[in-house]
Amino acid sequence: MACESWTEKLDAYFDGELPAEEARAVQEHLRGCSSCTAEGLRRVQQKRTVQAAGQRFTPDPAFRARIQSSIAARRPSPWGRYWFPAFATATVAAVVVAGAFLLNAQHERGNQQQLISELVDQHVATLASANPVDVISTDRHTVKPWFEGKIPFTFNLSELQGSPFTLIGGKVSYVSQSPGAELIFRVRQHQISVFIFQERGLGEVRDKEAPRSALSFEVRSWQHNGLRYFVIGDVSGQDLDKLSELIKAAG
Amino acid sequence: MVRWFTLVCVSEERSLSGSFEELAMPLFDRIYNFAHWLTQDREEAEDLVQETYAKALKGFRTFQQGTNFRAWIYQILRNTFLTSRTGMKAMATVSLEMDGDEAALPAGTLAIADTPESILLERSDRQLVQEALGRLPVPYREVLLLCEFEEMSYQEISATLAIPMGTVMSRSSRARRALRDTVLQLQTK
Numbered sequence: 001m002a003c004e005s006w007t008e009k010l011d012a013y014f015d016g017e018l019p020a021e022e023a024r025a026v027q028e029h030l031r032g033c034s035s036c037t038a039e040g041l042r043r044v045q046q047k048r049t050v051q052a053a054g055q056r057f058t059p060d061p062a063f064r065a066r067i068q069s070s071i072a073a074r075r076p077s078p079w080g081r082y083w084f085p086a087f088a089t090a091t092v093a094a095v096v097v098a099g100a101f102l103l104n105a106q107h108e109r110g111n112q113q114q115l116i117s118e119l120v121d122q123h124v125a126t127l128a129s130a131n132p133v134d135v136i137s138t139d140r141h142t143v144k145p146w147f148e149g150k151i152p153f154t155f156n157l158s159e160l161q162g163s164p165f166t167l168i169g170g171k172v173s174y175v176s177q178s179p180g181a182e183l184i185f186r187v188r189q190h191q192i193s194v195f196i197f198q199e200r201g202l203g204e205v206r207d208k209e210a211p212r213s214a215l216s217f218e219v220r221s222w223q224h225n226g227l228r229y230f231v232i233g234d235v236s237g238q239d240l241d242k243l244s245e246l247i248k249a250a251g
Numbered sequence: 252m253v254r255w256f257t258l259v260c261v262s263e264e265r266s267l268s269g270s271f272e273e274l275a276m277p278l279f280d281r282i283y284n285f286a287h288w289l290t291q292d293r294e295e296a297e298d299l300v301q302e303t304y305a306k307a308l309k310g311f312r313t314f315q316q317g318t319n320f321r322a323w324i325y326q327i328l329r330n331t332f333l334t335s336r337t338g339m340k341a342m343a344t345v346s347l348e349m350d351g352d353e354a355a356l357p358a359g360t361l362a363i364a365d366t367p368e369s370i371l372l373e374r375s376d377r378q379l380v381q382e383a384l385g386r387l388p389v390p391y392r393e394v395l396l397l398c399e400f401e402e403m404s405y406q407e408i409s410a411t412l413a414i415p416m417g418t419v420m421s422r423s424s425r426a427r428r429a430l431r432d433t434v435l436q437l438q439t440k
Contacts, residue, residue: 011420011423011424011427012405012420015398015405015423016404017404017405017420043427046427046430046431047399049377049380050380050384050395050396050399050400050430051399051400051402052377052380053377053378053380053381053384054284054288054384054396054399054400054401055284055400056284056287056288056381057283057284057287057288057293057296058280058283058284059279059280059283059284059297059300060293060297063283063297063300064279064280064283066301067279067300067301067304068272068276068279070304070305071271071272071275071276071304071308072272118309121305121308121309124305125301125302125305128301129298129301130294130297130298131294131298
């Protein structure tokens with residue numbers, strides 16, 4: 001076999017990817033061929049250099065902490081960790097007894113919970129992002145027109161003068177493949193996301209059953225004029241209520 | 252009863268994120284390193300990693316326990332990169348000939364022994380190789396990093412990059428050669 005046929009196998013050989021028999025044959029050839037041995041040495045050298053050179057970038061500790069805390073927000077409490085199996089067993093029995101009606105109701109509620117979780121994720125991602133908004137403006141007359149042509153509906157923004165809230169900007173958001181608006185407001189040092197989507201794109205969301213908190217974030221939700229509003233933030237319930245009222249007032 | 256059910260659902264979700272954290276956070280530094288290599292920009296790398304972790308956490312239910320988590324999360328990272336502006340731009344400039352078989356390679360490129368080039372490469376320092384890696388087209392850069400730095404098997408790389416095993420072999424071989432050529436170019440400058 002010409003040396004070229006052997007050198008073709010060298011990468012796989014040094015990557016440990018050749019079948020045992022072929023690897024033995026390559027090894028045997030290397031023992032007797034100085035040219036292939038030299039080429040092999042060169043490849044091993046390059047492999048080592050790339051291995052060392054590959055480690056180049058280190059994450060900012062603050063960034064790492066941010067990601068860690070966003071995951072840790074869902075970490076199981078010791079209570080959940082130790083009692084989960086017992087609750088799981090009890091629940092299986094309970095669900096069997098509850099019957100189809102309750103299961104169906106729960107399924108709808110679960111979808112709702114999932115939707116809220118998704119929006120909370122988006123809110124957290126916005127908080128952690130270096131570029132949290134695509135349109136930066138405190139002027140509602142700038143932010144609202146920016147969404148024209150980007151989302152299939154329009155909405156009104158209220159005058160915030162005299163309130164503790166400041167509009168920071170907005171960006172297009174997607175949930176269940178439907179485009180919507182995410183508006184970012186600030187109150188003191190906190191940021192609040194207001195999501196607006198078309199009701200029909202979300203499936204059934206019931207106001208009475210909409211969760212009022214998720215993963216320690218306060219959540220408010222209502223429907224108006226075919227649009228579904230979600231207000232999410234780590235502020236007090238009163239702050240969220242106030243902002244919700246202001247947005248509702250704008251219609 | 253319903254309350255109990257809700258309680259268990261929440262506990263289960265939290266439990267999932269607990270195991271997600273145990274699997275994902277030890278890989279964080281390496282994932283960030285890989286993301287930075289792909290994007291070549293700190294801010295973009297942070298956005299990419301953040302989106303990757305958010306998507307992975309969200310889709311963790313679909314991850315089959317006991318299978319290869321590392322390949323799974325790298326696959327998410329790479330798919331996220333490919334749909335980013337930088338990723339699309341990087342891939343748009345890549346030649347389709349990149350994955351042709353070895354027979355299509357220029358003659359004589361494989362049989363190098365003690366040529367001046369190989370000696371130069373041996374002497375090349377880490378910084379030079381880093382610069383050369385950064386200049387490689389993304390498909391070459393990523394396959395080299397996954398193979399050499401992440402020490403993934405061809406099978407893992409095949410899963411991560413969603414390409415056949417044969418392509419992993421030919422692409423990594425071409426990538427190595429491209430790296431060597433780039434190092435030489437940089438050295439002779």
